[in-house]
Amino acid sequence: MLSLFTIISFVSIRLAMQHLTSLFKCQVFTALVCLLLMGLPGQSYAGKILVYPVDGSHWLNMNILLLELHKHGHELTVVRSSNSWYVPEQTKHYTSITIPTSHASNLEDPEYMAAFLKRNIEIRSRDRSLSSFVALQQQTLTLLMEAHNASAHMVRDILHNKELVKSLKNARYDMMLTDPGFAGGVVLGRYLELPMVFNVRWITNSEGHFAIAPSPLSYIPTIGSHVSDKMTFVNKLKNLLHYSIGQYIDHGITRPLYQGVISEFIDPNTNIYSLMQGADLWLMRVDFVFEFPRPTMPNVVYMGGFHCKPSKPLPPGLEEFMQSSGEHGVVIMSLGTLLGSLESEISEIIAAAFARLPQKVIWRHLGERPSAVGSNTLLVDWLPQNDLLGHPKTRAFVTHGGTNGIYEAIYHGVPMLGLPLIFDQFDNMVRLTSRGVAKVLEVTALDVDTFTQALRDILDKEKPYRENIRRMSQLHHDQPMKPLDTAIFWLEFVMRHKGAAHLRTESYKMPWYAYHNVDVLAFLLGSITAVALLFLLTCRGLCRVACRKRPRDKKTKDKVQ
Structure with a gap:
């Protein structure tokens, strides 16, 4: 016969085993749930993003970001032209808003671009004369003018469509993601007052850094110059020439084409360049193992090579x-x-x-x-x-x-x-x-x-x-994070914090003379000049008084004698 102690011990052990089994099952279940949740896209910061891409090869870069954002659970809406060749209207990872437009961008037409390339090569085949250089520049300016004109007309069509604008405002997007190579998305994002993030390398008139960071022409090459950061005197002249061409594109082509819609819908006292400078974040498709070192700003995130990935088996x-x-x-x-x-x-x-x-x-x-x-x-x-x-x-x-x-x-x-x-x-x-x-x-x-x-x-x-x-x-x-992961982190950062104004300089709000301290220098120069003139006038006055006093003193002396 078993003792009472033995019976109690047996029952206790059995109960303990049942409890441990239940606890183990519960922990396994909890672990499985955790693993399942970890495998799902993060939902806590999922946001609504309005995307305004540039067509052509630029779309390839933008679409890589959109696919990754979709994996993270973000809701994407892409604004596209009815004439778009590259940006599909129907796809799984975003919904689209197609804008009917009669002003087709030449960049949306592969046949036009093929003809442009052919003509470019023909001009270069002639010689290296000044006339060939001018012909090449004219061809490029014509292409840019037509593309910017189409971009400006498209955003104007959007803003004139009251129903569409109302639906965009009611959607309460968390952010505008756009490519400022052609700036329709910049205008729309500013009108909707959304935090703006740029997927960028080149902007409307030059290399993207020139809009936001100090860019000395002595060692920062501009687009078209074909020089490195180690410049001879001749290279500096060449760099200055192409920078001047970029400035002509900016002031002579880009700003006037967008200024009408900006003046009508936003502010007649601003311009497209200032709107670009007001972006919260610049996702720059640059890695300094390739790009020349240069000054930068805290709201610039470098993601050069973000589209690269390990190779897959070949067919x-x-x-x-x-x-x-x-x-x-x-x-x-x-x-x-x-x-x-x-x-x-x-x-x-x-x-x-x-x-x-x-x-x-x-x-x-x-x-x-x-x-x-x-x-x-x-x-x-x-x-x-x-x-x-x-x-x-x-x-x-x-x-x-x-x-x-x-x-x-x-x-x-x-x-x-x-x-x-x-x-x-x-x-x-x-x-x-x-x-x-x-x-x-x-x-x-x-x-x-x-x-x-x-x-x-x-x-x-x-x-x-x-x-x-x-x-x-x-x-x-050899980077702490993959470029694509870095880009996604900062995109979500902007959504979480409703922008990144603390990283943005105030330069875009300044007129050119304030940015370059021309007003301060003019004040100092004026003050120095005024002091110098006052000093000269005082000296001149004293000299005159002295000259008048001497003859009297001489007459007085003669009378005494």
Whole structure:
């Protein structure tokens, strides 16, 4: 017979085990719930964001941010033109507001841009004379004028639509996310009085930093100058010339086109440049492993290479081609989204040069197949650029110098051969050549021998290009946060705090003479001048009194004698 103590002990142990089992089940359940909640997008700071993008290649950058914001649970509304070529109306990660407009931007038309590029190359093929320079500038100014005109008309159409404006106000958005390359979104965001964040590198007239930070022309290159931060006297003159062209674009084209709508709906005493300077935050698509060092401001967040990511496995056909290259590896060539092919004469030169290489080549080429294409070259209509650049068999990248492709090459450590075509591509290649990670050739002066030798230099293990780009890639990766995570944090920061005014300088509220202390200097100069004149007048008066007194003194002396 069991003792009473034994029975009590047995019952106690059984009850304790049941309690522990229940507790364990409860803890497991709690842990599972926590894990599930952790796997969901954060809901605590989910906000409503109004997005006003720029079409064309700029949209590719903006859409990457929108996809990530959608993953974090934010509600996105994109304002798009009815003529938009790149920005889709129907998609899963945002809702759209399509604005009917008869003023189509030329940037929304791939055929127009292809014709623009062709004309640009034709002008450069002539010579390097002053007339060619003027012709190139006129072509660029015409394109910018038409694009800004379309942008200004679109935002005017929006603000004249009372029902649409009322619905935008009633939506109570937490923030406006826009690209100020063309400034319709800047005007709309200011009219709705929303905190504004810019996804930016270039603005309406120049490189984005010039709007917000001190930018000495002695070592800060401006767009189009094609100079580095180590300038000779001639380079400084060239930099000043292109800065002056940028100022003409700003004062002669951009401001007048937007001023009418700003005066009508916002404030006749302000202008588009001041509205841009009033942004809460600038998400700058810049990394200083690539960009030249320069002064900055606290409301500028750097996210250069935010679109880069590890490579994914290639489709079987491409992977087989890559592996067939053996120890020599593969050269990748792509000229971006706007231009799939060059003039047939240039394409023949490139094809013939590729045929001389022991490497295999994957070339994104549209149009007629060059007759000189060798057996080592694969022509494709489209290629997974990031995945190819991240492949261990890739040895070099032939590029037009677009920012997206450059950062992908930096991310994966691939040296480059540049064939810049338009806009900032020339300036981008200047930055890469100064870092020793690329060579650049003028596309209008190509020949087979020059192109072949440039490729062999890039591919040569004894040359510093490969080691330099690996070093550059290491620096780019060595950051406390990924650039995309940094961008998302600051976007949510602006929403949480209803703006970031404490990071913004007051310079945008100042007239130019106050910003440069002209009023203070004028006051000091005037005061010094007044004191100097008073002193001179006093001296002159004393001299006159002295001169009048001397003759009297002399007469008095004569009388005494």
